[in-house]
Amino acid sequence: MEHIYFDSRKKNLVLLDQRFLPAQEKWFRCADTSDVVYALQKMVIRGAPAIGVAAAYGCVLAALEVKGGDAWLKSLEEKTREISQARPTAANLGWAVQRMLAACKSRIFSTATDLAGFWLEQALEIHREDVRSNRLMGSHGLDLLEDGDTVMTHCNAGALATGGYGTALGVIRAAVEEGKRIRVIASETRPFLQGARLTAYELARDNIPVRVACDNACAYLMHRQMVNKVVVGADCIAANGDTANKIGTYALAVLAERHGIPFYVAAPLSTFDLSLPSGEDIPIEERDPQEVRYIMGQPIVPEDVDVYNYAFDVTPHHLISGIITDKGILSLPLQDNTGAL
């Protein structure tokens, strides 16, 4: 499923608009940086690795936007900063923009248009790399899943959350490609319903058996021994392995431990932010309360009542059985037996 691409003719970044799935497959065209910031903030596209890929293409648009003259570099810095600050939690966002900036450090571009051409190559490479790293995570992680397993996952850590193939769903896809029979339980993931809308959508398209459960039903399914493994993605991993992921992940980790169910995180190394010592240091985004107050345009909370809308929570490393990365599986607390960090 190609859900992010750069239209070189029209000079647009084109995104499958995830706000309308599965009911409608609409495409959202970003013509400039502000469109990209809007798409990230309103979750036209979401999922930390996909945010990173979209941000890389967004830098290309930034380069195309700046006018010539002395000020272009300053203007470019501003626009790339706007992109990298569009959302606070996903580590891959800052990582991708930093990588774009670093790539041109030792080079000289006489015009911003030259830079745009160079950056498009860089962005395409980041995109391809992300898909490759998902496939590597799949190959490292597939042995953790056994034939006949029912795997619970939260939110969407699939093709739609990445450049393609997926992190958590990539591990599941790799196990299925090996011939293992895997069933998936997708927790619906309020308020944005990524599990019900996106994970169910993409697994059903791939004919991988999937069934949706309300977030509050997951504990009961675990109690009834209907879940063998939990595999989720990540938005940011601190130096000690504490992992920020979609709100609700922490609850599943506590419940998995209580029921003796292994709990894995699948994420590329670009999701690690080693400048953050622990999960307490990860900034947690609070989003617009309207996302909780309305579902598909329908109000569900009385008008005068306030709501919480933290977008992420932090799972402490001691609840994580292992982090499946593109370089191998990390045990917790982090010992970096891959040599990659």
Place this chain on the structure above:
Amino acid sequence: MEHIYFDSRKKNLVLLDQRFLPAQEKWFRCADTSDVVYALQKMVIRGAPAIGVAAAYGCVLAALEVKGGDAWLKSLEEKTREISQARPTAANLGWAVQRMLAACKSRIFSTATDLAGFWLEQALEIHREDVRSNRLMGSHGLDLLEDGDTVMTHCNAGALATGGYGTALGVIRAAVEEGKRIRVIASETRPFLQGARLTAYELARDNIPVRVACDNACAYLMHRQMVNKVVVGADCIAANGDTANKIGTYALAVLAERHGIPFYVAAPLSTFDLSLPSGEDIPIEERDPQEVRYIMGQPIVPEDVDVYNYAFDVTPHHLISGIITDKGILSLPLQDNTGAL
């Protein structure tokens, strides 16, 4: 808030239709037994004690429906059985119907109309008793809440779930009436959204500060020490204190224990079914998948993907700090220090 009443002139049981709250205050009129069964099954009215009260009034309609002649007693038995089997989990449903039947055991009624008149008095008494028992729960439970507490509750165990005043919300109301400043976090309670729609609605009407959280956000709020107590209602309590309540209660109990937060159940003695040794024996209702697949009429799951819709789960007694009843507070495992059981 009078949300259940018997219209003696029209011989209708009249219910505030909880499916449309808080957006619309519609009233649902039950003219006969089948209307009552429909109202219970479709959750026009829900909440175990309220179900019991509605069922008692439903028996009056059953008595009014049966024709004279030899067959009226048999027909009556059939109709009351239909009511008592409308939903499987709420213990108060069978309790109320049994109590109606028991009340007329040693009496002779020459006509079903005579019985209906007698039963209306009985139903009114069950209704009044339920409100009294909620007030008693409030007076027993209010000392468990401290001035300044933030209390998390799940689903709706308020006036709308009972004859009036509420079980869990009754305890909160009683503490507020004592002058304690209590804030409430209502978990939204998918799929029927009783927390977002009903608990928020009735607490806001009473000017008790309430804020709604998605079910999957509760663990994070506990981790951030934003919750001091959890108080919930119950649909059925087994002989050992294991408690069936709205799906998601079990998760909150596990999470409360992990965060050192006291977890209380508030329920009248009519919610106990001592014929059931433990929670494993409580029948758990599975409801129409469409309730999960659609929210306020909008589809949220791809058409070809199945869902789970267990309506309840069981919280084992060892996770419950105490059961607040109309006769006093029971410690777990049940020792019946009230002498009431």
